[in-house]
Amino acid sequence: TEIDETSRTGYHFQPPKHWINDPNGPMYYKGLYHLFYQYNPKGAVWGNIVWAHSVSTDLIDWTALDPGIYPSKPFDINGCWSGSATVLPNGVPVMMYTGIDPSEHQVQNVAYPKNLSDPFLREWTKPDYNPIIVPDSGINASAFRDPTTAWYGPDGHWRLLVGSKAGDKGLAVLYRSRDFKRWVKAHHPLHSGFTGMWECPDFFPVAVHGGAASGRRHHRHGVDTAELRDAAVAEAVKYVLKVSLDLTRYEYYTVGSYDHASDRYTPDAGFPDNDYGLRYDYGDFYASKSFYDPAKRRRILWGWANESDTVPDDRKKGWAGIQAIPRKLWLSPGGKQLIQWPVEEIKAMRDKHVNVSDKVVKSGQYFEVTGFKSVQSDVEVAFAIKDVSKAEQFNPAWLRDPQALCKKQGARVTGEVGPFGLWVLAAGDLTERTAVFFRVFRTAGTKHVVLMCNDPTNSTFESQVYRPTFAGFVNVDIAKTNTIALRTLIDHSVVESFGAGGKTCILTRVYPKKALGDDAHLFVFNHGEVDVKVVKLDAWEMKTPKMNAPAQ
Ligand code: DQQ
Numbered sequence: 336t337e338i339d340e341t342s343r344t345g346y347h348f349q350p351p352k353h354w355i356n357d358p359n360g361p362m363y364y365k366g367l368y369h370l371f372y373q374y375n376p377k378g379a380v381w382g383n384i385v386w387a388h389s390v391s392t393d394l395i396d397w398t399a400l401d402p403g404i405y406p407s408k409p410f411d412i413n414g415c416w417s418g419s420a421t422v423l424p425n426g427v428p429v430m431m432y433t434g435i436d437p438s439e440h441q442v443q444n445v446a447y448p449k450n451l452s453d454p455f456l457r458e459w460t461k462p463d464y465n466p467i468i469v470p471d472s473g474i475n476a477s478a479f480r481d482p483t484t485a486w487y488g489p490d491g492h493w494r495l496l497v498g499s500k501a502g503d504k505g506l507a508v509l510y511r512s513r514d515f516k517r518w519v520k521a522h523h524p525l526h527s528g529f530t531g532m533w534e535c536p537d538f539f540p541v542a543v544h545g546g547a548a549s550g551r552r553h554h555r556h557g558v559d560t561a562e563l564r565d566a567a568v569a570e571a572v573k574y575v576l577k578v579s580l581d582l583t584r585y586e587y588y589t590v591g592s593y594d595h596a597s598d599r600y601t602p603d604a605g606f607p608d609n610d611y612g613l614r615y616d617y618g619d620f621y622a623s624k625s626f627y628d629p630a631k632r633r634r635i636l637w638g639w640a641n642e643s644d645t646v647p648d649d650r651k652k653g654w655a656g657i658q659a660i661p662r663k664l665w666l667s668p669g670g671k672q673l674i675q676w677p678v679e680e681i682k683a684m685r686d687k688h689v690n691v692s693d694k695v696v697k698s699g700q701y702f703e704v705t706g707f708k709s710v711q712s713d714v715e716v717a718f719a720i721k722d723v724s725k726a727e728q729f730n731p732a733w734l735r736d737p738q739a740l741c742k743k744q745g746a747r748v749t750g751e752v753g754p755f756g757l758w759v760l761a762a763g764d765l766t767e768r769t770a771v772f773f774r775v776f777r778t779a780g781t782k783h784v785v786l787m788c789n790d791p792t793n794s795t796f797e798s799q800v801y802r803p804t805f806a807g808f809v810n811v812d813i814a815k816t817n818t819i820a821l822r823t824l825i826d827h828s829v830v831e832s833f834g835a836g837g838k839t840c841i842l843t844r845v846y847p848k849k850a851l852g853d854d855a856h857l858f859v860f861n862h863g864e865v866d867v868k869v870v871k872l873d874a875w876e877m878k879t880p881k882m883n884a885p886a887q
Pocket of ligand 1: 535
């Protein structure tokens with residue numbers, strides 16, 4: 336098949352062709368970042384799944400290697416599904432992944448590098464003692480997958496989670512091992528919830544702002560699961576549990592405490608432990624996985640963004656799926672949520688720069704940011720709101736569902752404070768445009784609620800394309816600051832936005848027909864009654880890393 340390059344990304348990760356989904360086994364080893372991912376070597380739809388493998392020195396430009404793990408043994412002959420890397424105390428990395436066996440059962444296997452002195456870790460050996468975790472009689476063998484990175488408890492036993500379900504209940508099934516070979520299921524899961532199947536669980540420690548045993552650790556530094564062997568560290572951190580809901584295709588996380596003695600995780604008060612809780616990303620972002628980067632002492636999050644065009648479109652394009660720009664992840668100083676920010680290495684892709692400052696956008700007005708090509712760009716903007724007190728009344732019933740609120744009050748619906756924000760991937764005549772914007776509401780007293788939205792309703796002429804509205808609330812004290820920041824990474828068919836310094840993130844896929852190449856424009860708009868000011872806007876064209884350079 337011919338590969339259709341029209342909506343291919345410039346600086347987001349994607350292979351030259353075919354289908355990709357979940358990031359797998361990310362890690363850092365001997366100076367290289369490794370990314371494995373679910374890949375169909377035969378086509379642009381899901382199937383024939385192997386672990387494709389790429390390496391990088393900067394997390395942005397990647398070199399493709401041959402698939403690292405692929406069906407070759409009875410215990411994975413029908414597919415090598417998602418899994419995670421654990422770096423053992425002796426420095427040896429081990430992959431734990433889900434294999435689909437001849438009877439279509441989901442089993443967990445390990446694979447070790449064949450040659451530890453090869454920093455590329457090209458070849459992986461699967462010991463004959465696999466599978467090492469099989470679904471016992473209490474477990475649904477077709478809902479038992481995606482093992483996490485293992486952690487080593489203060490008691491000297493390894494632990495890991497496998498995603499599963501029992502009826503309507505999602506489960507993070509806990510296993511323990513002394514030797515990484517013989518695994519025993521714990522009597523109770525680490526955690527569970529009535530949300531349907533839990534895919535791709537992730538469980539990891541995060542540093543607490545000013546935390547006692549954090550020593551010289553800054554709260555933005557990552558914590559390696561390996562450090563949990565140290566009881567003092569294990570006690571002094573918070574824990575994050577993220578699950579991917581098979582039913583809705585959204586991910587939710589909680590922050591909580593973990594009792595090592597009883598192996599129970601308890602979300603902190605204020606973290607709804609179900610399908611209206613906090614999300615890493617309120618858009619198209621799934622099956623994510625984090626890892627600890629010892630080189631820069633940070634935790635990095637990878638997530639898959641599926642296409643939102645049709646399956647026949649994907650076949651026609653010859654490719655489907657990208658990985659979001661890897662994000663550094665840490666706990667907010669107040670401990671109320673996680674903060675995410677594109678890894679700093681992305682700045683090396685910044686090229687031609689334009690900026691705007693102190694420009695008032697009156698009610699109903701808009702302006703174009705000119706002098707650069709925005710189709711592949713990085714835009715940072717800070718808005719100041721003239722008078723927050725004019726904000727409309729918020730109905731508390733809306734709290735449960737920001738997406739429904741944004742759908743009802745899309746970018747075209749005028750308001751008091753907002754909608755204001757960016758029109759990205761916009762045609763010069765504005766017949767195509769994707770709106771990324773804020774709207775501010777007033778609750779009882781002088782409190783405010785800030786909504787961040789992504790409205791792709793007018794993103795393309797193509798009427799068959801699925802154009803979901805995405806939205807999340809932004810936890811900022813807007814009456815105090817009167818300003819709000821937005822960063823949007825624009826990349827042909829990707830709009831990846833970070834509100835308020837990474838408090839609320841929304842990635843969406845759009846397929847303009849007109850706003851392509853040099854015809855893709857960037858505007859700032861204000862459809863609220865209250866004036867807003869662009870305090871500062873910086874925008875950069877982004878270079879294309881080698882991996883995505885068009886074939887010669
Ligand atoms: N994708 C994998 C599964 C996982 C799902 C199969 C999540 O292991 O549960 O490709 O997207």
